[in-house]
Amino acid sequence: MERDLSLYRPNAGIALFNAEGKVWLGRRNLAEPPWQWQLPQGGMDEGEDPLDAAQRELFEETGIRSDKVRLLGSINEWLTYDYPPEVRDDPRFHKKRHLGQKQRWFAFEFLGMDSDFDLEAHGEIEFDTWRWAELSDLPNLIIPWKRPVYAAVVEAFTPFAR
Template identity: 35%
Template sequence: MTEIIRKLRVAAYAVIVDDDRILLSRWLGPERPRWILPGGGIDHGEDPYDAVIREVFEETGYRAEVQRLLGIQSARGPLNLDGDDLDYHRLRVLYEAKVVGGELTFEVGGSTDRAAWVPLADVPALDHVESVDAGLELYRNRPANGRPTGLG
C-alpha cells in the first residue's frame, strides 16, 4: 500500500477579462495540458500581490496591474504526481487584473507553454482547470465573502 503524502500549495492567479475575452495560460499538468488562469506558486517571503504580477509576466509576456482581490479558492483532492499519491490541497488567491503593457509571448521551460485570449463564450467547452470557473464566478458575482460557491 502506498503512503499518501499531504501537500499544500499556495498560489496567486489573475482574472484578466477584456472585450468579452479572458487571458488564459496552457498548463502542462501531470495528466495533459489544460487551460488555467495565469499565475502560480508564491515564493517563500513573497507577497501574493507581487507573485501574481510576476507570474502573469512569466506566463504571458504582459505587465499586469492588480485591480482588486476577488477572493480565495480552497480545493482539496487526490493527485498522483510522479508516482506519489498526494492528498493535495490547493489554496488559490484570485485577483482581478488588467494588462498595462508588454506583448503576448509564451513561457519557455516553465509550467506553461502557451497563452491566449479566449472568448468567454468558449470557456465552458475548453479543457480547463476548475480555478478558471471559480475565478470567473468571483469576477462576475463579487460575493462579499470572497468565496466561490460549489467550486471548492
C-alpha cells in the first residue's frame, strides 16, 4: 500500500563517516535509556532543498560546517516511519499533526578533526555526547520504531563503511 507522503513531516538525515569508515552517533539530550542514540537529523523548512537541510542540520546538531565534509552519496527516495500512538497522542508533542516523518538521507565524509565538533554551536542542544560507531551496529541502538529506516540507511551506505 502506498503511503500518503503529505501526512509526514519532511526531514533530512545525515550519516557522517570518518576516515576509518565509522559513523558519527549522537546521544539525544534528555532522552531516556536505552534508545538515546541516533544520527543527526532534523526537519526541513518550507521549500528547503534536502541537501541544504542536511548541511544545516549537521551544523545545528554537531557544529560541523559544510567545508568540513564531502558528499559521498544519498538515498533519493523518501524513507518513512510512523510515530507510535504514545508519541502522536502526547499533548506536549507539537508535531502530532503528522503521522511520522519522511526522510531524505545523505552520507558525508568528515574532513575535519574530532575537536571540530561543538554540540552547543546552535542554541538548541540536540545531543549531550557523541561517539564513532560501526554502521552495522546502528539498528540495534535506535529506538525500535525508527529501525526499518536505519536498516535501509545501513544497507544503502555500507559501501562508505570501509
